[in-house]
């Protein structure tokens with residue numbers, strides 16, 4: 001392998017077992033970097049138990065701030081703000097509600113006393129950590145912040161740079177569920193994606209939506225049916241659909257009552273020999 005190969009694990013919805021599969025693949029990863037791109041609700045770290053080596057503030061958009069010593073209570077900002085983010089107290093300087101403020105800057109431009117500044121706000125943190133399976137790049141947005149696509153791009157870019165510096169050839173990305181902006185940021189430029197699906201009507205519906213999304217990216221697409229035996233008929237129709245859509249079936253994993261206990265012990269389904277065989281074969285397809 002000459003250049004770095006990037007693979008994203010995705011799912012059309014939450015609860016398909018995507019992170020469990022990602023953690024298993026991370027355990028098998030050689031000369032690689034792991035990225036937890038589910039920045040709204042990261043949980044890969046629970047299984048990988050990272051030791052943080054670096055932490056960085058992640059700055060998002062701007063928010064207005066009023067200097068109470070300069071504000072003359074003229075009311076201009078209050079009248080102009082379309083987001084009702086300027087609070088007019090009975091006494092003293094006007095104030096900004098930072099949650100409501102959209103950062104448009106109109107109050108800053110309109111204040112006759114130059115009392116309003118635009119301040120860039122911290123919206124989360126991102127980290128580089130060590131795990132027993134290699135370096136992990138992960139992040140956490142502050143509650144209510146919505147810059148997840150940009151934060152995914154930030155940790156992916158940092159992971160790529162790190163891999164290049166250290167001569168690491170593989171990047172495994174645990175993508176966020178759904179089809180929104182952070183998923184697009186997780187898929188942009190990857191070599192391959194693994195779609196984890198469970199055989200339920202909603203699972204199939206969401207899988208079809210995400211397959212449509214992946215068609216706009218030039219990537220190899222694999223599909224893994226998780227807990228295939230909860231509905232064998234539906235699993236079979238997923239396999240037939242894969243054939244029709246030219247999606248490579250990456251494997252099928254049964255519902256195994258031992259898995260929840262393994263996860264509680266910070267271990268992965270790789271400890272179950274027949275599942276290990278499927279996942280090792282999948283790893284070979286994805287990375288070699």
Ligand code: SF4
Nearest residue numbers: 071072074075077111
């Ligand atoms: S426009 Fe400026 S001076 Fe007027 S209320 Fe707003 S902050 Fe105060």
Ligand code: SF4
Nearest residue numbers: 081101102104105107
């Ligand atoms: S920056 Fe825009 S949204 Fe924020 S308080 Fe000023 S006018 Fe309102």
